[in-house]
Amino acid sequence: MTPEKKKKPVLRVDPSRKLKELPPYLFGAVDVLKKEAYRKKLDVIDLCMGNPDMPTPPHIVERLCDTVLNHPRTHRYPQAKGMPKFRRTVAGWYRKKYGVEFNPDNEVLALIGSKEGIAHMCMAYLDPGDTVLVTNPCYPVHRNGIILAGGVPYDMPITEKNSFIPVLEDIPSDVARRAKFMFINYPNNPTTGTLEDTSFFRKVIEFARAYNLIVCHDFAYSEIAYDGYRPPSFMEVPGAKEVGMEFHSLSKTYNMAGWRVGFCVGGREFIKPLEKIKSYLDYGVFTALQLSGVKALTASQKCVRDTVKEYRRRQVKLTEGLNKIGWEAPLPRATMYLWLRLPEKFRDMGSLEFSELLIEETGIAVAPGVGFGAYGEGYVRIALVTHYQRYHDALLRLKDFIRKGPPG
Numbered sequence: 001m002t003p004e005k006k007k008k009p010v011l012r013v014d015p016s017r018k019l020k021e022l023p024p025y026l027f028g029a030v031d032v033l034k035k036e037a038y039r040k041k042l043d044v045i046d047l048c049m050g051n052p053d054m055p056t057p058p059h060i061v062e063r064l065c066d067t068v069l070n071h072p073r074t075h076r077y078p079q080a081k082g083m084p085k086f087r088r089t090v091a092g093w094y095r096k097k098y099g100v101e102f103n104p105d106n107e108v109l110a111l112i113g114s115k116e117g118i119a120h121m122c123m124a125y126l127d128p129g130d131t132v133l134v135t136n137p138c139y140p141v142h143r144n145g146i147i148l149a150g151g152v153p154y155d156m157p158i159t160e161k162n163s164f165i166p167v168l169e170d171i172p173s174d175v176a177r178r179a180k181f182m183f184i185n186y187p188n189n190p191t192t193g194t195l196e197d198t199s200f201f202r203k204v205i206e207f208a209r210a211y212n213l214i215v216c217h218d219f220a221y222s223e224i225a226y227d228g229y230r231p232p233s234f235m236e237v238p239g240a241k242e243v244g245m246e247f248h249s250l251s252k253t254y255n256m257a258g259w260r261v262g263f264c265v266g267g268r269e270f271i272k273p274l275e276k277i278k279s280y281l282d283y284g285v286f287t288a289l290q291l292s293g294v295k296a297l298t299a300s301q302k303c304v305r306d307t308v309k310e311y312r313r314r315q316v317k318l319t320e321g322l323n324k325i326g327w328e329a330p331l332p333r334a335t336m337y338l339w340l341r342l343p344e345k346f347r348d349m350g351s352l353e354f355s356e357l358l359i360e361e362t363g364i365a366v367a368p369g370v371g372f373g374a375y376g377e378g379y380v381r382i383a384l385v386t387h388y389q390r391y392h393d394a395l396l397r398l399k400d401f402i403r404k405g406p407p408g
Protein backbone atom coordinates (compact mmCIF):
# COMPACT_ATOMS: atom_id res chain seq x y z
CA MET A 1 0.00 0.00 0.00
CA THR A 2 1.39 3.43 -0.87
CA PRO A 3 1.59 5.79 2.11
CA GLU A 4 -0.90 8.61 1.92
CA LYS A 5 0.73 11.66 0.33
CA LYS A 6 0.50 14.96 2.16
CA LYS A 7 -1.75 17.18 0.08
CA LYS A 8 0.03 20.27 -1.19
CA PRO A 9 -2.06 23.43 -1.41
CA VAL A 10 -2.78 24.40 -5.01
CA LEU A 11 -2.27 28.11 -4.38
CA ARG A 12 -0.02 30.00 -1.99
CA VAL A 13 -1.48 33.46 -1.62
CA ASP A 14 -0.89 35.34 1.61
CA PRO A 15 -3.53 37.54 3.20
CA SER A 16 -2.53 41.17 3.70
CA ARG A 17 0.24 42.18 6.13
CA LYS A 18 -2.35 44.26 7.97
CA LEU A 19 -4.45 41.19 8.63
CA LYS A 20 -1.41 39.35 9.91
CA GLU A 21 -0.55 42.29 12.16
CA LEU A 22 -3.80 41.95 14.09
CA PRO A 23 -3.22 40.72 17.64
CA PRO A 24 -4.02 37.01 18.10
CA TYR A 25 -7.69 36.33 18.64
CA LEU A 26 -7.52 35.60 22.35
CA PHE A 27 -11.09 34.48 22.72
CA GLY A 28 -10.21 31.77 20.21
CA ALA A 29 -8.71 29.49 22.86
CA VAL A 30 -11.79 29.82 25.08
CA ASP A 31 -14.02 29.31 22.04
CA VAL A 32 -12.30 26.04 21.19
CA LEU A 33 -12.76 24.78 24.75
CA LYS A 34 -16.37 25.97 24.73
CA LYS A 35 -17.09 24.05 21.53
CA GLU A 36 -15.35 21.01 22.97
CA ALA A 37 -17.52 21.24 26.10
CA TYR A 38 -20.70 21.54 23.99
CA ARG A 39 -19.54 18.55 21.91
CA LYS A 40 -19.19 16.51 25.07
CA LYS A 41 -22.75 17.64 25.94
CA LEU A 42 -21.50 19.40 29.08
CA ASP A 43 -23.76 21.98 30.66
CA VAL A 44 -21.96 25.14 29.50
CA ILE A 45 -22.81 28.51 31.09
CA ASP A 46 -21.70 30.98 28.44
CA LEU A 47 -20.89 34.42 29.86
CA CYS A 48 -18.18 35.20 27.33
CA MET A 49 -19.52 37.40 24.53
CA GLY A 50 -21.62 40.54 25.03
CA ASN A 51 -24.42 38.99 23.01
CA PRO A 52 -27.82 39.86 24.52
CA ASP A 53 -29.97 36.79 25.23
CA MET A 54 -33.30 38.60 25.63
CA PRO A 55 -35.52 38.79 22.53
CA THR A 56 -36.15 41.96 20.55
CA PRO A 57 -39.40 43.54 21.83
CA PRO A 58 -42.46 42.32 19.84
CA HIS A 59 -43.56 45.76 18.60
CA ILE A 60 -40.19 46.13 16.82
CA VAL A 61 -40.36 42.61 15.34
CA GLU A 62 -43.94 43.27 14.17
CA ARG A 63 -42.85 46.46 12.42
CA LEU A 64 -40.18 44.53 10.55
CA CYS A 65 -42.58 41.76 9.49
CA ASP A 66 -45.23 44.20 8.39
CA THR A 67 -42.75 46.31 6.43
CA VAL A 68 -41.15 43.37 4.65
CA LEU A 69 -44.53 41.83 3.77
CA ASN A 70 -46.47 44.91 2.79
CA HIS A 71 -43.95 47.42 1.53
CA PRO A 72 -41.89 45.78 -1.21
CA ARG A 73 -40.24 49.10 -2.10
CA THR A 74 -38.14 48.54 1.02
CA HIS A 75 -36.61 45.50 -0.69
CA ARG A 76 -34.61 47.73 -2.99
CA TYR A 77 -31.14 49.14 -2.30
CA PRO A 78 -31.32 51.61 0.57
CA GLN A 79 -29.60 55.00 0.67
CA ALA A 80 -26.10 54.41 2.07
CA LYS A 81 -26.38 57.31 4.50
CA GLY A 82 -29.78 56.16 5.82
CA MET A 83 -33.32 57.12 4.83
CA PRO A 84 -34.44 60.66 5.78
CA LYS A 85 -37.04 59.33 8.24
CA PHE A 86 -34.39 57.38 10.16
CA ARG A 87 -32.01 60.36 10.26
CA ARG A 88 -34.80 62.72 11.35
CA THR A 89 -35.74 60.27 14.11
CA VAL A 90 -32.16 60.16 15.39
CA ALA A 91 -31.98 63.96 15.38
CA GLY A 92 -35.31 64.08 17.28
CA TRP A 93 -34.04 61.53 19.81
CA TYR A 94 -30.97 63.67 20.55
CA ARG A 95 -33.07 66.82 20.81
CA LYS A 96 -35.47 65.21 23.28
CA LYS A 97 -32.89 63.35 25.34
CA TYR A 98 -29.91 65.71 25.41
CA GLY A 99 -31.23 69.01 24.07
CA VAL A 100 -28.72 68.91 21.19
CA GLU A 101 -29.59 69.80 17.59
CA PHE A 102 -28.30 67.85 14.59
CA ASN A 103 -29.09 68.51 10.96
CA PRO A 104 -30.49 65.17 9.72
CA ASP A 105 -29.14 65.90 6.22
CA ASN A 106 -25.48 66.06 7.07
CA GLU A 107 -24.86 65.47 10.77
CA VAL A 108 -26.48 62.03 11.15
CA LEU A 109 -25.56 58.73 9.50
CA ALA A 110 -27.21 55.29 9.70
CA LEU A 111 -24.72 52.48 10.36
CA ILE A 112 -24.77 48.72 9.92
CA GLY A 113 -24.12 48.55 13.65
CA SER A 114 -21.70 50.91 15.35
CA LYS A 115 -18.86 48.41 14.83
CA GLU A 116 -19.11 48.97 11.08
CA GLY A 117 -19.06 52.75 11.50
CA ILE A 118 -16.02 52.66 13.78
CA ALA A 119 -14.07 50.40 11.38
CA HIS A 120 -14.99 52.56 8.38
CA MET A 121 -14.10 55.73 10.28
CA CYS A 122 -10.55 54.37 10.45
CA MET A 123 -10.53 53.62 6.73
CA ALA A 124 -11.94 57.05 5.93
CA TYR A 125 -9.27 58.94 7.85
CA LEU A 126 -6.09 56.91 8.13
CA ASP A 127 -3.10 56.68 5.85
CA PRO A 128 -0.39 54.11 6.59
CA GLY A 129 1.49 55.03 9.75
CA ASP A 130 -1.08 57.52 11.10
CA THR A 131 -1.46 57.56 14.87
CA VAL A 132 -4.72 57.11 16.76
CA LEU A 133 -5.15 57.36 20.54
CA VAL A 134 -7.05 54.43 21.94
CA THR A 135 -7.75 53.15 25.44
CA ASN A 136 -6.15 49.92 26.58
CA PRO A 137 -8.15 47.77 27.31
CA CYS A 138 -10.81 48.60 24.73
CA TYR A 139 -13.67 47.15 22.70
CA PRO A 140 -11.54 45.28 20.13
CA VAL A 141 -12.65 47.07 16.94
CA HIS A 142 -11.31 50.38 18.28
CA ARG A 143 -7.78 48.96 18.07
CA ASN A 144 -8.20 46.46 15.24
CA GLY A 145 -9.98 49.00 13.03
CA ILE A 146 -6.90 51.22 13.28
CA ILE A 147 -4.51 48.37 12.42
CA LEU A 148 -6.64 47.19 9.50
CA ALA A 149 -6.61 50.70 8.08
CA GLY A 150 -2.80 50.79 8.29
CA GLY A 151 -2.73 53.11 11.32
CA VAL A 152 -0.78 52.83 14.54
CA PRO A 153 -2.64 52.67 17.86
CA TYR A 154 -1.18 54.65 20.77
CA ASP A 155 -2.30 53.23 24.12
CA MET A 156 -4.05 55.29 26.75
CA PRO A 157 -4.04 52.86 29.71
CA ILE A 158 -7.28 52.69 31.68
CA THR A 159 -6.88 50.93 35.00
CA GLU A 160 -8.42 50.90 38.47
CA LYS A 161 -5.79 53.46 39.49
CA ASN A 162 -7.18 56.07 37.09
CA SER A 163 -10.82 54.97 37.57
CA PHE A 164 -10.70 53.63 33.98
CA ILE A 165 -10.39 57.16 32.57
CA PRO A 166 -7.31 58.07 30.47
CA VAL A 167 -4.87 60.57 31.92
CA LEU A 168 -4.54 63.03 29.03
CA GLU A 169 -1.51 64.69 30.66
CA ASP A 170 0.40 61.41 30.24
CA ILE A 171 0.17 61.56 26.44
CA PRO A 172 3.42 63.03 25.05
CA SER A 173 2.66 66.20 23.11
CA ASP A 174 4.48 64.97 19.96
CA VAL A 175 2.20 61.87 19.95
CA ALA A 176 -0.91 63.99 20.50
CA ARG A 177 0.15 66.32 17.69
CA ARG A 178 0.55 63.37 15.29
CA ALA A 179 -2.72 61.69 16.28
CA LYS A 180 -5.66 62.03 13.89
CA PHE A 181 -8.31 60.95 16.34
CA MET A 182 -9.07 59.42 19.70
CA PHE A 183 -11.46 56.61 20.67
CA ILE A 184 -13.18 56.78 24.03
CA ASN A 185 -16.15 54.81 25.33
CA TYR A 186 -18.34 55.51 28.40
CA PRO A 187 -20.02 53.54 29.91
CA ASN A 188 -16.99 51.43 29.10
CA ASN A 189 -16.68 47.96 27.70
CA PRO A 190 -14.89 45.96 29.10
CA THR A 191 -14.04 47.80 32.35
CA THR A 192 -17.62 49.01 33.17
CA GLY A 193 -16.01 52.39 33.97
CA THR A 194 -18.37 55.37 33.92
CA LEU A 195 -18.11 59.14 34.02
CA GLU A 196 -19.52 60.96 37.02
CA ASP A 197 -20.28 64.07 34.95
CA THR A 198 -19.06 65.83 31.80
CA SER A 199 -15.77 67.14 33.21
CA PHE A 200 -13.65 64.52 31.40
CA PHE A 201 -15.45 65.31 28.13
CA ARG A 202 -14.70 69.03 28.65
CA LYS A 203 -11.02 68.24 29.07
CA VAL A 204 -11.11 66.05 25.97
CA ILE A 205 -12.62 68.89 23.93
CA GLU A 206 -9.84 71.25 25.02
CA PHE A 207 -7.26 68.58 24.23
CA ALA A 208 -8.74 67.97 20.78
CA ARG A 209 -8.66 71.69 20.02
CA ALA A 210 -5.08 72.04 21.24
CA TYR A 211 -3.82 69.09 19.20
CA ASN A 212 -6.17 69.17 16.21
CA LEU A 213 -7.63 65.70 16.57
CA ILE A 214 -11.13 64.25 16.24
CA VAL A 215 -12.87 62.72 19.25
CA CYS A 216 -14.86 59.54 18.54
CA HIS A 217 -17.06 58.64 21.47
CA ASP A 218 -18.59 55.17 21.46
CA PHE A 219 -21.90 55.39 23.36
CA ALA A 220 -23.16 51.83 22.84
CA TYR A 221 -24.23 51.47 26.49
CA SER A 222 -25.97 54.84 26.86
CA GLU A 223 -29.19 53.19 28.07
CA ILE A 224 -27.80 50.29 30.13
CA ALA A 225 -27.40 52.14 33.42
CA TYR A 226 -28.75 51.62 36.92
CA ASP A 227 -30.14 53.25 40.03
CA GLY A 228 -30.83 56.61 38.44
CA TYR A 229 -27.39 57.00 36.86
CA ARG A 230 -27.63 58.85 33.53
CA PRO A 231 -24.52 58.42 31.39
CA PRO A 232 -23.56 61.77 29.87
CA SER A 233 -23.44 62.14 26.10
CA PHE A 234 -20.27 63.64 24.62
CA MET A 235 -22.48 65.65 22.31
CA GLU A 236 -24.26 67.51 25.12
CA VAL A 237 -21.04 69.30 26.05
CA PRO A 238 -20.65 72.74 24.43
CA GLY A 239 -18.10 72.60 21.60
CA ALA A 240 -18.36 68.79 21.11
CA LYS A 241 -19.74 69.02 17.59
CA GLU A 242 -16.76 71.12 16.47
CA VAL A 243 -14.29 68.38 17.46
CA GLY A 244 -16.07 65.09 17.29
CA MET A 245 -18.75 62.53 16.85
CA GLU A 246 -20.66 59.90 18.81
CA PHE A 247 -21.40 56.31 17.76
CA HIS A 248 -24.59 54.56 18.81
CA SER A 249 -26.05 51.13 18.67
CA LEU A 250 -29.53 49.64 18.93
CA SER A 251 -27.95 46.25 19.70
CA LYS A 252 -27.93 46.46 23.48
CA THR A 253 -30.72 48.95 24.11
CA TYR A 254 -33.37 46.99 22.20
CA ASN A 255 -31.76 43.52 22.11
CA MET A 256 -31.20 43.93 18.37
CA ALA A 257 -27.58 42.74 18.14
CA GLY A 258 -28.21 40.50 15.13
CA TRP A 259 -30.21 43.13 13.24
CA ARG A 260 -27.20 45.40 12.64
CA VAL A 261 -28.62 48.86 13.14
CA GLY A 262 -26.69 51.76 14.59
CA PHE A 263 -25.98 55.41 13.87
CA CYS A 264 -23.55 58.22 14.46
CA VAL A 265 -23.90 61.95 14.85
CA GLY A 266 -21.37 64.75 14.88
CA GLY A 267 -19.76 67.62 13.04
CA ARG A 268 -20.62 67.48 9.33
CA GLU A 269 -16.96 67.66 8.28
CA PHE A 270 -16.32 64.36 10.14
CA ILE A 271 -19.53 62.68 8.99
CA LYS A 272 -18.83 63.46 5.35
CA PRO A 273 -15.73 61.25 4.80
CA LEU A 274 -17.46 58.39 6.60
CA GLU A 275 -20.54 58.81 4.45
CA LYS A 276 -18.33 58.89 1.35
CA ILE A 277 -16.50 55.66 2.16
CA LYS A 278 -19.79 53.94 2.98
CA SER A 279 -21.26 54.99 -0.35
CA TYR A 280 -18.33 53.23 -2.07
CA LEU A 281 -18.31 50.10 0.07
CA ASP A 282 -21.84 49.35 1.25
CA TYR A 283 -25.46 50.23 0.62
CA GLY A 284 -26.26 50.99 4.23
CA VAL A 285 -28.91 49.43 6.42
CA PHE A 286 -31.82 47.44 4.90
CA THR A 287 -34.69 49.95 4.77
CA ALA A 288 -37.09 47.67 6.66
CA LEU A 289 -34.56 47.54 9.49
CA GLN A 290 -34.25 51.31 9.50
CA LEU A 291 -38.04 51.58 9.86
CA SER A 292 -37.88 49.08 12.74
CA GLY A 293 -35.17 51.29 14.25
CA VAL A 294 -37.52 54.27 13.95
CA LYS A 295 -40.17 52.25 15.77
CA ALA A 296 -37.68 51.29 18.50
CA LEU A 297 -36.57 54.87 19.10
CA THR A 298 -40.03 56.45 19.04
CA ALA A 299 -42.31 53.90 20.76
CA SER A 300 -42.66 53.48 24.52
CA GLN A 301 -39.29 52.87 26.20
CA LYS A 302 -40.78 50.48 28.75
CA CYS A 303 -39.01 47.61 26.97
CA VAL A 304 -35.67 49.30 27.68
CA ARG A 305 -36.54 49.75 31.34
CA ASP A 306 -37.48 46.04 31.51
CA THR A 307 -34.18 44.98 29.92
CA VAL A 308 -32.19 47.17 32.29
CA LYS A 309 -34.13 45.82 35.29
CA GLU A 310 -33.37 42.25 34.27
CA TYR A 311 -29.63 42.94 33.81
CA ARG A 312 -29.57 44.58 37.24
CA ARG A 313 -31.28 41.58 38.84
CA ARG A 314 -28.61 39.32 37.36
CA GLN A 315 -25.78 41.66 38.33
CA VAL A 316 -26.93 41.93 41.93
CA LYS A 317 -27.44 38.17 42.23
CA LEU A 318 -24.00 37.38 40.83
CA THR A 319 -22.00 40.09 42.64
CA GLU A 320 -23.62 39.28 46.00
CA GLY A 321 -22.91 35.58 45.49
CA LEU A 322 -19.32 36.15 44.32
CA ASN A 323 -18.50 38.40 47.26
CA LYS A 324 -19.84 35.70 49.61
CA ILE A 325 -17.61 33.01 48.12
CA GLY A 326 -14.51 35.19 48.28
CA TRP A 327 -14.31 36.61 44.75
CA GLU A 328 -14.36 40.37 45.08
CA ALA A 329 -17.01 41.71 42.71
CA PRO A 330 -17.92 45.42 42.62
CA LEU A 331 -21.43 46.26 41.40
CA PRO A 332 -21.13 48.44 38.25
CA ARG A 333 -23.21 51.55 37.61
CA ALA A 334 -23.73 50.70 33.95
CA THR A 335 -23.25 48.08 31.20
CA MET A 336 -24.24 44.42 31.23
CA TYR A 337 -20.84 43.21 32.39
CA LEU A 338 -18.73 42.55 35.45
CA TRP A 339 -15.00 43.35 35.24
CA LEU A 340 -13.32 41.33 37.93
CA ARG A 341 -9.77 40.91 39.14
CA LEU A 342 -8.89 37.23 39.23
CA PRO A 343 -9.76 35.63 42.58
CA GLU A 344 -6.89 36.07 45.03
CA LYS A 345 -5.69 32.45 44.91
CA PHE A 346 -5.39 32.59 41.11
CA ARG A 347 -3.44 35.83 40.74
CA ASP A 348 -0.24 34.09 39.63
CA MET A 349 -2.05 32.93 36.50
CA GLY A 350 -2.67 34.89 33.32
CA SER A 351 -6.30 35.78 32.54
CA LEU A 352 -6.28 33.50 29.48
CA GLU A 353 -4.92 30.56 31.45
CA PHE A 354 -7.50 31.25 34.16
CA SER A 355 -10.39 31.42 31.66
CA GLU A 356 -9.27 28.14 30.09
CA LEU A 357 -9.04 26.41 33.47
CA LEU A 358 -12.45 27.82 34.45
CA ILE A 359 -14.26 26.43 31.43
CA GLU A 360 -12.50 23.08 31.69
CA GLU A 361 -13.30 22.66 35.38
CA THR A 362 -16.73 24.31 35.64
CA GLY A 363 -18.16 24.73 32.12
CA ILE A 364 -18.38 28.49 32.71
CA ALA A 365 -17.06 30.59 29.81
CA VAL A 366 -15.81 34.14 30.53
CA ALA A 367 -13.69 36.56 28.48
CA PRO A 368 -10.01 36.86 29.50
CA GLY A 369 -9.14 40.50 30.21
CA VAL A 370 -5.96 40.36 28.15
CA GLY A 371 -8.14 39.80 25.06
CA PHE A 372 -9.09 43.50 25.32
CA GLY A 373 -5.48 44.70 25.62
CA ALA A 374 -2.38 44.20 27.75
CA TYR A 375 -3.72 46.45 30.53
CA GLY A 376 -6.68 44.08 30.85
CA GLU A 377 -4.36 41.34 32.11
CA GLY A 378 -5.29 40.12 35.58
CA TYR A 379 -9.03 40.56 34.92
CA VAL A 380 -11.91 38.69 33.36
CA ARG A 381 -15.09 40.12 31.87
CA ILE A 382 -18.35 38.40 32.65
CA ALA A 383 -21.28 39.18 30.33
CA LEU A 384 -24.68 38.78 31.99
CA VAL A 385 -26.26 37.14 28.99
CA THR A 386 -27.91 34.07 30.39
CA HIS A 387 -31.18 33.85 32.28
CA TYR A 388 -31.51 34.57 35.98
CA GLN A 389 -31.80 30.97 37.23
CA ARG A 390 -28.40 30.04 35.79
CA TYR A 391 -26.43 32.33 38.13
CA HIS A 392 -27.34 30.19 41.14
CA ASP A 393 -25.85 27.19 39.37
CA ALA A 394 -22.80 29.22 38.26
CA LEU A 395 -22.17 30.31 41.86
CA LEU A 396 -22.28 26.71 43.17
CA ARG A 397 -19.70 25.69 40.59
CA LEU A 398 -17.53 28.75 41.26
CA LYS A 399 -17.61 28.13 45.01
CA ASP A 400 -16.08 24.67 44.51
CA PHE A 401 -13.61 25.97 41.95
CA ILE A 402 -12.34 28.76 44.21
CA ARG A 403 -12.17 26.51 47.28
CA LYS A 404 -10.04 24.04 45.34
CA GLY A 405 -7.68 26.76 44.09
CA PRO A 406 -5.29 26.51 41.14
CA PRO A 407 -3.78 23.13 40.23
CA GLY A 408 -0.40 22.13 41.61
Ligand SMILES: Cc1ncc(COP(=O)(O)O)c(C=O)c1O
Nearest residue numbers: 113114115139189220249251262
Ligand atom coordinates in the same frame (compact mmCIF):
# COMPACT_ATOMS: atom_id res chain seq x y z
C1 LIG B 1 -18.33 49.47 23.20
C2 LIG B 1 -19.02 48.82 22.07
N1 LIG B 1 -19.15 49.50 20.92
C3 LIG B 1 -19.76 48.96 19.86
C4 LIG B 1 -20.26 47.67 19.91
C5 LIG B 1 -20.87 47.08 18.67
O1 LIG B 1 -22.17 47.41 18.55
P1 LIG B 1 -22.99 47.12 17.21
O2 LIG B 1 -23.73 45.87 17.45
O3 LIG B 1 -23.85 48.31 17.06
O4 LIG B 1 -22.00 47.00 16.09
C6 LIG B 1 -20.16 46.93 21.08
C7 LIG B 1 -20.66 45.56 21.13
O5 LIG B 1 -20.44 44.79 22.03
C8 LIG B 1 -19.51 47.52 22.19
O6 LIG B 1 -19.35 46.86 23.32
